[in-house]
Amino acid sequence: MRFLVLILLLVSSLSFAESKADAPKLTAPPQVEQLLQLSSEISSLIDESEKAKGSSKDVVRSQILNKNDEVRDILASLIAKKNSDKKLLLEQVNKQVIFVKRANKYLDEKSIIDQDALDKAKDADKLVALKSLEETRNFSTMVIRQEWQNYQWLEKLGEPSPQAVKDLTSKVEHRLEFMSASLIFDSEALELAKKQLKSGTEGETGSLQLTQVLTERLVESDTETLEQLIDVADQIGIDTAEFKKVLFEQTGNVTNDLLNSKVIWSIASGWTTDFKDWLLANLPQLIFKVFIFVLIIFAFRTLKNIVRKMVKKAVSAKNLKMTMLMQEFFISMSGKIVFGIGLLIALSQVGLNLAPVLTGFGVAGIIVGFALQDTLANFAAGVMLLIYRPFDVGDLVEAGGITGKVSHMSLVNTTIKTFTNEMLMIPNGKIWGDIIKNVTHEKVRRVDMVFGIGYSDDVEKAENVLNEIVAEHPSVLRSPEPTVKLHTLNSSSVDFVVRPWAKTDDYWDVYWDITREVKMRFDREGISIPFPQQDVHLHMVEKAIESNKA
Template sequence: MRLLVLMLIFISTLSFAETKPQPTIPQQTNVEYQQLQTLNKELNVLAKEATSTTGSSLDVIRLQLLNKNKELRKTLVELIDDKNADKKLLVKQVEQQITFAAEAEKFLQTKVERDQKDLDKAKDTDKLVALKALTESRDFIILVLNEEWENYQWMERLGKPQPNAIKALKNNIEHRLDFMSASLTFGSQAVDLNEKQLKSATGDELKALQVSQILAQRQVDSDTKNLTDLVKLADNMGIDTAEYKRLLFEQTGNVTDDLLNSKVMWSIATSWTTEFGSWLFENLPQMIFKVFIFIFIIFAFKTLKNIVRKMVTRAVSTKNLKMSMLMQEFFISMSGKIVFAIGILIALSQVGLNLAPILTGFGVAGIIIGFALQDTLSNFASGMMLLIYRPFDVGDLVEAGSITGKVSHMSLVNTTIKTFSNEIIIVPNSKIWGDIIKNVTHEKVRRIDMVFGIGYSDDIEKTERVLQDIVESHPSVLRSPEPNIKLHTLNSSSVDFIVRPWVKTDDYWDVYWDITREVKMRFDREGISIPFPQQDVHLHMVEKAIESKIAN
């Protein structure tokens, strides 16, 4: 690449050396004008030095020339965007860039042809070096083509459009696209042929084929890169590149935004349809037998799927595994689907279909569908987390996703909850997993937390005995753990007792309601008051004011 750059810079040296002296740029207060004037002077000086310098110093000067020209182009862009810039001066500068790019393209085209001949004549041991030189030349010529297109855009912005030159450049790009796509197709076929021959080759033939395969693959990689760069340039120029993008997709398998273009998708679909039609016509005599094999394999795997589902059902239903219903259904469903999917793939391979394009198409479709179903995938991921961590199961009473009720059904996407009012609510799993989950019936035993208040004039010990008797006399209250009855808070208008008996989870609400009812009835019989909020209003200041008024 270094030698190629130096040779190209040599062309630029001749360009600067042979052109007439640069027009003097009027002194301006604008920084860009001053910079442009300075760069032109420096380029002229370097061009003169290059004609009388040899050796490593010449290499340094040529590299400086290239860098200065890049700075010049950058300054030109800034001045072209300036509405008050001197257009005549800028036009001359851009015309010089056009001349330079044209000379560089001619030189590089000649070098590409020479490098191609050297590659064809080179020995196997020297082909990699020759291929590298050819690749560098092609890469550089694409850079020059991009600069040519940029130059014509500058001229159009300066009011000097070049329609004929642009048309010629587009024809040039289209010709290169056709050549590079044909070269890529030929190289891909060579790679496929070498792969088939490598499977049966041995000894010296194997080594020769391995070298040939490396060279062919390098050539394909180089053509792919060059075609990709040309397609980008062609897109900027408004050239139709759908067919070339299809070829790149089939070659690399890379998924890009270009695949969403209707023309590209239609080109891919048309190509696959054409290939399938050709294959069907060539293999028609064998199709009947292969279709029979296909149906037989599908039927066999469908039977095997049912057998596997039954075996997995028995396995996951054992009490030792203690799997949730969601996990059991997941394993049962997935086991059958995996077996059947394998059967479909085997059946398709027996028919002779090339699964690579099909799987690639499924992959592309999967990505597109994935973007469209992001919320569904989020629910699926949350369902997997629920399956793994098992915060609740079917039949549990839960408070999840701001909904309270009994879990009636679970899937990897949503959970169905039946409320106390017999309503069916389907909650997305992402809402459940992203919120607080409260499982009311997970444990077999629960504690009931109740608070009862009495008046400050009531007997504390008597109240404790009454509460203790109510709790102990209820048949559903557990003796172990022991219930907890304590005076808890001296509130503003009441003395509060906590009553915390332990019960079976299924008896929770029955005991809660029974004890609450019995406390009210017993307190009434025992003369224990249950205070309620009240407020006394005293009017002492008013009375004093009235007495004072009467006295006066």
């Protein structure tokens, strides 16, 4: 504020001192009297400020500023009236014109001094120097606004100044271009400061943080000054679409100005031009990178197929005795690992930073893990099935409450084909958490059967018949020896257990053939096969018959 008061003192010694001697003494309207009174008071305050010292001088200068604002308010009110003293108003407005010209000259010089002081200041003093520069810019914009108002007043009073308006327009355009370039430069410096802070060492953090804060303040100051200048330029009638575009691109602030068709067109044109320039500058390199990317992907895809074949050949070796699930797991994982490595190499060749990508995958893995807990549980169960190998593809099993042949296995689920030709997909978690019965795991199985004869039948004869039937069947193995023994004396039958051994593939053939042959031989040999029956004795009926006979 102090330097602006100095401006008033420089100007007022010329303008307001003259009004003190030449003020009209005729009776005037109240506002005119107030205007003259304020001019007189300003002259007196100027004389007083020359004698005052220290803080008293600052107080007097502040009063001069406030009274000059009152003068401008009264001038605006009087000029709006048609019956005001035109000569008096022209005199006062011309004094304001002189004041603004000298203020502009002073502020231009001081802006250069403040900028130079900011560039040379030490880090600890930069904020103070920046604040001084911000004040100079704000006052400069305010004075330009007042200058434009002065020329409007002169035009209303019949004395337009077209050349002065032209000069002001040129000056505002020049300042708009300078502040626009300054905002772009400081915004780029801010981005650079942020990058340096991220990659800086621990010892550099303090200095880099201070640099970032200073740059942020510079960007804020540039933005504020440019917004003020754009507002003044809009009043003057200058096309500000290009500068509003810069303001939007650098700050991202959405304002009503963006609804202007010129601003929208300027932004779209700027983006299109930037894209064309970028494309022309980077297209050859981009094409080369895409070619390298495709070449690496193709090479690793071919390598993946080769590795899969090699792993398949290795895990299929009979001496390893791997299950189909384990074989498929190693084959699949080998191909995916090779292709994944190739993809990372290809992405790095096109300039992609893999560190944030891998970090992102890690974070995404945690999120997916929480979202797919049941799937992960099934995966864990699949790994346990892979390790312990309770069954394999093609085995006949009872698992998860389902009986059938294993058709396909993965680390998440198992597909079982039932005897009724139904395909059932069972989660591995349900299979691992239940009893698993592998019917066809062993090559040889014992066929358990029970046959009963009546109590009146010949036990030895029945036992010989059963031994003959078992011995004659071609699929019954001689070793281990079959077992035919009298097992249980039931309530209505004498039961024999017949337990021949057969290959797993012949199990049901042996079961069905022996069962059929036992029935046919027992019938031929006159051996009965008892079945449950009950004798019902009706004693009441017999007594009734005897009483009737009597």
